[in-house]
Amino acid sequence: MRDYFRSLAKDTTGYNTTNTDRETDAKQVKVLQLINAFRFCGHQHYNLDPAYHNLTEADFQETFNVGSFAIGKETMKLNDLYAALKQTYCGSIGAEYMHIIDTEEKLWLQQCIESVVGHASFTRDEKAVS
Numbered sequence: 001m002r003d004y005f006r007s008l009a010k011d012t013t014g015y016n017t018t019n020t021d022r023e024t025d026a027k028q029v030k031v032l033q034l035i036n037a038f039r040f041c042g043h044q045h046y047n048l049d050p051a052y053h054n055l056t057e058a059d060f061q062e063t064f065n066v067g068s069f070a071i072g073k074e075t076m077k078l079n080d081l082y083a084a085l086k087q088t089y090c091g092s093i094g095a096e097y098m099h100i101i102d103t104e105e106k107l108w109l110q111q112c113i114e115s116v117v118g119h120a121s122f123t124r125d126e127k128a129v130s
Helices: 002-010 022-044 078-089 103-115 124-128
Strands: 063-065 075-077
Touching: 022 063, 022 078, 063 078, 075 078, 078 103
Parallel strands: none
Antiparallel strands: 063 075
16 A cells, blocks of 8 residues: 555656746735735725835736636736726725625625626616616
C-alpha cells in the first residue's frame, strides 16, 4: 500500500505546476483585496485608491485573475478591472450587501450586480413594479 502512494507522489504527469515569483503573487493578492474593498466600501468611495493597496501605474497594464468578480472573464488588465469596479460599485446607485450572512444569498446578489457592470436594463413593466 505504501509503495502505491509513494509512486503516486513521484508521478507528476497529471499535474500542471508552475513557479511564480513572490512579487507577482503579492500583486495578485492586492488586486483581490482591491475587488473586496469595492464590494465593502464602493458605495462610500472609501479605500479605493489602488496606491492604498500597493498597486502602481505600471500595474494598470498588467493582467490579473479577477477571482470571483462576476464579469464573465477570468483575467483582465488592472486598468479595465478598475474601471469596471468603479462603474459597478461607485455609480449613482450603490449596493451594500456584504453584511449579509447567508453566503448563497450574498453570491446571488454579487452575480446580479457585477454581471451588468452597474448598467442593469429593465423592461417598462419591470420598472413599474414597486
